[in-house]
Amino acid sequence: MTEEQQQRQHDSAEGEEEGDGLVFGVSEDLVQSRERSAAHTGSFDFDGLLQPPLRVHIDLTKGNGGTTWPAGMTLATYLLRRKREALKELSIVELGAGGGLVGLAVAMGCRPKHTLHITDQESMLALMRQNIALNNLEGQISASVYNWGEATPSAIPKHPDVVLAADCVYFEPAFPLLQQTLRDLIGPSTTCYFCYKRRRRADQHFMRKVKKDFLVEDVDDDPDRESYARENISLCTIRRKREG
Numbered sequence: 001m002t003e004e005q006q007q008r009q010h011d012s013a014e015g016e017e018e019g020d021g022l023v024f025g026v027s028e029d030l031v032q033s034r035e036r037s038a039a040h041t042g043s044f045d046f047d048g049l050l051q052p053p054l055r056v057h058i059d060l061t062k063g064n065g066g067t068t069w070p071a072g073m074t075l076a077t078y079l080l081r082r083k084r085e086a087l088k089e090l091s092i093v094e095l096g097a098g099g100g101l102v103g104l105a106v107a108m109g110c111r112p113k114h115t116l117h118i119t120d121q122e123s124m125l126a127l128m129r130q131n132i133a134l135n136n137l138e139g140q141i142s143a144s145v146y147n148w149g150e151a152t153p154s155a156i157p158k159h160p161d162v163v164l165a166a167d168c169v170y171f172e173p174a175f176p177l178l179q180q181t182l183r184d185l186i187g188p189s190t191t192c193y194f195c196y197k198r199r200r201r202a203d204q205h206f207m208r209k210v211k212k213d214f215l216v217e218d219v220d221d222d223p224d225r226e227s228y229a230r231e232n233i234s235l236c237t238i239r240r241k242r243e244g
């Protein structure tokens, strides 16, 4: 992705809107992210599910992944509530991890036996590493650069058991790249937990394309579902379609 595209991506996530693309208006979380833009360290216990709470350094100077996002909070809370035991045994890769909130919460709450990989663009690497250290998770998590659309880094399992992606749907030029990465990473036994907030019509078009490629199913065992659905947040699983 060129520098110009990266800047547009940053601006896009900060509330810039396209001509006919506005579906839900300027979303509250985008406004909040501006208010919370001064660098600081926050504590997150995900509705009391994580004790001691996770500590996350928030710093928007490196890009929009430097803060917390509503779909990330939703996904982490769901995984801690419903998948705590199941995730212990599984290999896990997070895409577009930002500061690492979801992956860090899973590592702390589930203690998976395999190294958990949080990934993002180069600009997020230092923040991911800072947050790993802040929670003493160096032995359990590895942070690396994984640009969507590019070859899967060699350190990452080719087809992990679980792929996590939260709030990765927000910048149209990156959609084909993200779709390519989902194709690369999702193997026959992979489950991708994909949580996103619908902000524009283009987001729905993207999900329609994903549905052509994959089996996409809404997560239906989350007691919080109705409450985040009101904020246009969806949580689904994405799996390979069975051949034949």
Ligand SMILES: C[S@@+](CC[C@H](N)C(=O)[O-])C[C@H]1O[C@@H](n2cnc3c(N)ncnc32)[C@H](O)[C@@H]1O
Residues within 6 Å of the ligand: 001, 009, 013, 063, 064, 065, 066, 067, 068, 069, 070, 071, 072, 073, 095, 096, 097, 098, 099, 100, 101, 102, 119, 120, 121, 124, 146, 147, 148, 165, 166, 167, 168, 170, 174, 177
């Ligand atoms: C809105 S943030 C969400 C961060 C985190 N998942 C959360 O929920 O808090 C989207 C993340 O996707 C990353 N991202 C965007 N385009 C990307 C690309 N082409 N390759 C890899 N990561 C990308 C951004 O750097 C950013 O950290």
